[in-house]
Amino acid sequence: xxxxxxxxxxxxxxxxxxxxxxxxxxxxxxxxxxxxxxxxxxxxxxxxxxxxxxxxxxxxxxxxxxxxxxxxxxxxxxxxxxxxxxxxxxxxxxxxxxxxxxxxxxxxxxxxxxxxxxxxxxxxxxxxxxxxxxxxxxxxxxxxxxxxxxxxxxxxxxxxxxxxxxxxxxxxxxxxxxxxxxxxxxxxxxxxxxxxxxxxxxxxxxxxxxxxxxxxxxxxxxxxxxxxxxxxxxxxxxxxxxxxxxxxxxxxxxxxxxxxxxxxxxxxxxxxxxxxxxxxxxxx
Amino acid sequence: xxxxxxxxxxxxxxxxxxxxxxxxxxxxxxxxxxxxxxxxxxxxxxxxxxxxxxxxxxxxxxxxxxxxxxxxxxxxxxxxxxxxxxxxxxxxxxxxxxxxxxxxxxxxxxxxxxxxxxxxxxxxxxxxxxxxxxxxxxxxxxxxxxxxxxxxxxxxxxxxxxxxxxxxxxxxxxxxxxxxxxxxxxxxxxxxxxxxxxxxxxxxxxxxxxxxxxxxxxxxxxxxxxxxxxxxxxxxxxxxxxxxxxxxxxxxxxxxx
Numbered sequence: 001x002x003x004x005x006x007x008x009x010x011x012x013x014x015x016x017x018x019x020x021x022x023x024x025x026x027x028x029x030x031x032x033x034x035x036x037x038x039x040x041x042x043x044x045x046x047x048x049x050x051x052x053x054x055x056x057x058x059x060x061x062x063x064x065x066x067x068x069x070x071x072x073x074x075x076x077x078x079x080x081x082x083x084x085x086x087x088x089x090x091x092x093x094x095x096x097x098x099x100x101x102x103x104x105x106x107x108x109x110x111x112x113x114x115x116x117x118x119x120x121x122x123x124x125x126x127x128x129x130x131x132x133x134x135x136x137x138x139x140x141x142x143x144x145x146x147x148x149x150x151x152x153x154x155x156x157x158x159x160x161x162x163x164x165x166x167x168x169x170x171x172x173x174x175x176x177x178x179x180x181x182x183x184x185x186x187x188x189x190x191x192x193x194x195x196x197x198x199x200x201x202x203x204x205x206x207x208x209x210x211x212x213x214x215x216x217x218x219x220x221x222x223x224x225x226x227x228x229x230x231x232x233x234x235x236x237x238x239x240x241x242x243x244x245x246x247x248x249x250x251x252x253x254x255x256x257x258x259x260x261x262x263x264x265x266x267x268x269x270x271x272x273x274x275x276x277x278x279x280x281x282x283x284x
Numbered sequence: 285x286x287x288x289x290x291x292x293x294x295x296x297x298x299x300x301x302x303x304x305x306x307x308x309x310x311x312x313x314x315x316x317x318x319x320x321x322x323x324x325x326x327x328x329x330x331x332x333x334x335x336x337x338x339x340x341x342x343x344x345x346x347x348x349x350x351x352x353x354x355x356x357x358x359x360x361x362x363x364x365x366x367x368x369x370x371x372x373x374x375x376x377x378x379x380x381x382x383x384x385x386x387x388x389x390x391x392x393x394x395x396x397x398x399x400x401x402x403x404x405x406x407x408x409x410x411x412x413x414x415x416x417x418x419x420x421x422x423x424x425x426x427x428x429x430x431x432x433x434x435x436x437x438x439x440x441x442x443x444x445x446x447x448x449x450x451x452x453x454x455x456x457x458x459x460x461x462x463x464x465x466x467x468x469x470x471x472x473x474x475x476x477x478x479x480x481x482x483x484x485x486x487x488x489x490x491x492x493x494x495x496x497x498x499x500x501x502x503x504x505x506x507x508x509x510x511x512x513x514x515x516x517x518x519x520x521x522x523x524x525x526x527x528x529x530x531x532x533x534x535x536x537x538x539x540x541x
Binding site: 042043045046047048049050051053069070071072075076080083105106107108109110111112113114115117119120122124125128152153154155156157190191192220221223 | 285286287288290291292294295298299308309310311313314315317319320321323324327328331332335364365366367368369370371410411412413414415416441442481483484485486
């Protein structure tokens, strides 16, 4: 294991890229100008072999954040402490700048969906989620970032809007937020809700990271497929968002049909340009 | 419907059982509740199907995309994922294929498939095995002879052993090298294989019957004295140093520790 001082001390800033195994060798050999990387925690639990060794090498040059999909914080199942302990160990070992998760449930009765399932926006779900975020934050010794998830289902018994739910969660759990602009756009299309209202409702001062990705247009709905370039309307929404929260670190996510690293770097540059235009008050 | 009931119903739907109470709670907005649930069923299946494709690439090549998909659908329904980490999903796939081979006449030409799947699983699992410490020769050397005789050796966490009556190493190698499929016929004597992690690679190696049986005895926690019993493992003096050098044997412990 490298000594902690072997790691770079650069802050998380600008447009980073989600680290995927296909690009690791190229990153190590070429050291591209990417400000930071985000890892999917589940892919890095191995304690020996090539996976942690490569991550250590990357960490010496790039700051890292951790993104998790399996804490299942909205689930009525008991918290999976083995999983959460692995996350804590990984975060300490690689000095991740922060850890993020999703507002959803992914398990029931110890069966995992491997997809982000939608919670109802009810007081019961809110209280349950807040309680579990608090437990996890106390164990990890830090605030976590909670991300707005894409949804294909809305419930008739929800009593508040998504924005109100997220705002109340952040305030009660004293957690930070990860705003996925693509998810917000996808949800607007899929549920005919106002993304502008979402932005008004959210406590934007708690947003520490923004996600951008490409959706897949399935005609009657948009699929949050992470397999395309960022669409023009999502980039415009991002520009509007960055006018409200300038300098917030932004991440390019691409998980399916993963292209060359250069394509992801070009996407990151598109995001950087949009953020700069936002800071100058320009439209795209 | 409270949160427990909703989550229970959602998973019923994911598992293919309609829950009308949940469907009644879903806003249609241009699509039926069932169509909306189909998106989640598709995503859930897709994630697990993709994991199986990545872990068992040779099985995928042999079965073809369509048949693999059909078989994966049955497997996923029968073996719901019970871990958040998809990298460890698929452990039961080889046994599942072994059962399938008995039922599906169209698989009659692929009797080696479950052994091959087991090799693929072992090879995949080697990448994710926990790290071992280095063999502590000094500590072993400091022991009294009597104490040393009672010592049990420990295998590398990443090491797996496999015996097959089919030439699965040749099949596995041929598919990994994009070579034409090797001639597949039952071989006259069993083939002994081991897979493990060596630095950054996870090779598969053919080993001798005695090496296989010695490693199996070590896994079964036979003591050094038992391993050294006369005529049991004639080549132990040669094999054991090799096992340590290759990192297959990584340590030892005294009984009761």
